[in-house]
Amino acid sequence: MDLRTLSYLVVGATFVLYIGIALWSRAGSTREFYVAGGGVGPVANGMATAADWMSAASFISMAGMIAFMGYGGSVFLMGWTGGFVLLAMLLAPYLRKYGKFTVPEFIGDRYYSRSARAVAVLCLIICSVTYVIGQMKGVGVAFSRFLEVDYETGLLVGMAIVFCYSVLGGMKGITYTQIAQYCVLITAFTIPAIFISLQLTNNPIPQLGLGSKIAGTDTWLLDRLDLIVTDLGFDQYTTSARLSTLNMFAYTLSLMIGTAGLPHVIIRFFTVPSVQGARSSAGWALLFIAILYTTAPAVAGMARLNFNQTIEPAPGQYLAYEERPQWFRNWEKTGLLAFEDKNGDGRIQYSADAASNEMVTVDNDIMVLANPEIARLPNWMIALVAAGGLAAALSTAAGLLLAIASAISHDLLKGMIAPGISERAELLASRITMALAVLGAGYLGLNPPGFAAGTVALAFGLAASSIFPALMMGIFSLRVNREGAIAGMLAGLGVTLLYVFQHKGVMFIASTSFLGDMPPNWFFGIEPNAFGAVGALVNFAVAMVVSRCTARPPADVQDLVESIRLPAGAGEAQAH
Template sequence: MDQFTLNLLVVGATFALYIGIAIWARAGSTSEFYAAGRGVHPVTNGMATAADWMSAASFISMAGLIAFGGYATSSYLMGWTGGYVLLALLLAPYLRKFGKFTVPEFIGDRFYSPTARMVAVICLIVASLTYVIGQMTGVGVAFSRFLEVENSTGLFIGAAVVFFYAVLGGMKGVTYTQVAQYCVLITAYTIPAVFISLQLTGNPLPPLGLFGDHLPSGQPLLETLDQVVTDLGFAEYTAQDGSPSSVINMVLFTFSLMIGTAGLPHVIIRFFTVPKVADARWSAGWALVFIALLYLTAPAVGAMARLNLITTIYPGGVAEESIDYEARPDWVKNWELTGLLSFEDKNGDGKIQWYNDSSESFAATAEANGWAGSELTVNRDILVLANPEIAQLPGWVIAIVAAGGLAAALSTAAGLLLAISSAVSHDVIKGTINPNISEKGELLSARVSMAVAIGVATWLGLNPPGFAAQTVALAFGLAAASIFPALMMGIFSKRVNNTGAVAGMLAGLLFTLVYIFLHKGWFFIPGTNMFEDSISGSLLGIQSTAIGSIGALINFGVAIMVSRSTDEPPQEIQDLVESIRVPRGAGSAQAH
């Protein structure tokens, strides 16, 4: 059986499974659509949360970032996992105890203000739409290669599948579909990692293989990788850029990812689906276990993929000649068809040269070799998907990886779109426009909102502002600057009032949005030089992906100052805050 047919069968089987689950778990009420009837088992919810959490950025793009960025990109691992711990400890149990359906509903009730609720809806939609662009980018990448269709066609197919199971099933359908998607994606991620770790190190456990010996060279794998990348003018893989701007950005970016993670609405609402507060804690624990299976493997996948990619181009070692373009492997030809990998013969010798042509220290070596510039362009989003082909693994492994990449993107996209549609139908339509809407009418509006959100996300996915993980990082910054501070102050401060909360959210969101747009060059202000993502066009050298931490500090600061200069919240609101934090039966506090 040829590879295309095998891919089609495996991906088609997983899609049929998702659609079958959606039909079985069809939501028949608003409670089932928004919170799966609050009857999901903690282990099931932990697995669904892990799938919701491990997006296309985690599955497709994170290992690619690690492969090309080395130690410097460990911020993604630290920020995303650390942020989940913050979410599990500081937010999830308290929000579940409050007993509402959506994040804006909590903010509206806690800050006793319809305005606060609407501002929270705006923050949620901005962050979630930015995040879902990254998922749609991942869907397009996977489809364009493995089903041999145009990127845009892949987006439309993925959107249609999400439309079916998310619109039909709501949170109930999405939850059980995400359990299946987790099983698919973790299988797809670990099987090739085990094979490649065995090939390169003889160790079947990739995290241990990363620190083992490289079998062909007989020296530690990371030492071998450091040698081959520096021989091509790239920065040492395991080295940290010690410049002040780099250290500042790494700290701020990690912090931004952490608090952005804790403020992501599509993950928070997963904890509304369990029966009890204690189940929310158990769900968080199980989700950490399921997430760890992938996150402990990702660094090994990135390092080994980078080494395999280089040895493909320089099979005799980097000191020898690179391969002839006409003799390039089939996997290179396959990915060239997608436009995500390209070759330009700059010196006309018919060979593929891949090196750091911006390295001043390597310029003399390149000139001596007759090289006129690096000739290979590799989109980092392809690395995990191409990894089995690079390592020449069996066709069934390649097909499973295709299904896994799509599962990761679709599971998170569904969660994000559900968060958006719930906010629109429950917080805008029922909470503001038509409070007397019937349950049937609210359920219909939720499904229509979901359909519109899918359409908008697909349109935005056709022209993403960056590769998957970079776009997702911007979404984390927006969530960090707007939603997380409001939730933290809502739970742990009785003094912050509605005026302060609204002012803080708007200040954090607007500052972060404006900075990102200026820094990325997405609009022009006469007399400025902020056209691109570079140190010269930034505040104190802070990159756009790290600015969310500053936006969060502004949010906290503005909210506290405004609250201190205005009236205290009503006593019943202060009692409400106290009751959220105190366990049931302790003193006079009661759970809500």
């Protein structure tokens, strides 16, 4: 059976599954719409959280970035997994103990201010909208390549699927759909990796295959990869770093605290019945995430090796363009892979020298999706990867859209504009808001803003600089008040946005001789996508200073903080 037919069958089957789950799990109350009724078990919630967390960036982009960055790509592995540990230990149990529906609701109550709640809604929407653009792009790319429809059509189909199970089911429908999507995406990611590892090393475990010898030789796979990339003029795959040590640290920290501050992940912990359930589901989620995250470096290294050996079968022997394999022709049609015969010899030269490099476009995102084709795996595996990529993008998009809809319908409408609205009217408003959010996300996917290329990392930076500090201080500080929280969130968000969208000369460091070789408008060599860590420090500092200069929070708010942070009965135990 040809690839297109198989892709339609596999992807179509998964879509039927998602819609069937949505019809079965329709939300009948606001509690079911916002937090799935609060009765989701830890294992099920852990699996749904993993799917919600592992977006198109994790499934498609991460291994692609590692494939071309090598060791420097470790910032994503360390940052994203480390951030989930922070979330599980420092935020999730306490927010679950608080027992409300949304992150802005907690911030509004903790800082006893409707203005603080409104600022939190603003931060949440900016972060979530920025993040959802990347998911929409992933949907369009996967459709355009594997189902051979244009980008716009693919995006519209993806919007329709998300509309069905998110508007009908809310968090309840999204939760059970995400469980199915996790099963699809993890199967799609690991099975091709197992077969490619067997091809290259005779080891069926990709994580071990990456550190094994190439089958039939005495050469280690990573040594072979290092040799190939250095012959082409690139840095060694196993030692190349991402700019400076400071930048690596800032980028990792930004991804970590950004992860812990992402609202669509946090609200997943509101769906379990207890604080213990929140802790347990976080552990299960880490386990489910680790399956993909420990496989990704192997996928990246093996994909880069196969990619280079396809273009340069032997040192100095380059592939003739007219003899390029079918996978190369297929991806050229998408515009994500492009060749320009600069010297007119009809052969493909790929090197680190930009002047002579004839692979003028090699999008990182093609590496995972094209990997089975490059390795000449069966068509059913290629179709499975397409379904997995779509599952990853759709699952995260649904979680983000629910976070946006909840913030608007529950926090703005119910919490501030019309507090007396009935539950039935609020549920209707939630569904209408969700539908509008889907349409808005689709529009941004069809007409992405100029900064869309870095949307995923930017979303983490914005969450790190705005939401995470407010939550941390709200749980662990009795002194931070509403004035401090509002000023801190606005300062952190503002300085990060300013740095990202700065024009040449804004925040310019006058003398850069002691900073080394770097773009003149980078603060101590920290790239914009890593600046969320600096924004978070600004947030913390401004909030602390302003709080010290203004009145302490009321006694009832301090009691609220104590009750969230301390286990039940702790006071009585200390008294005895």
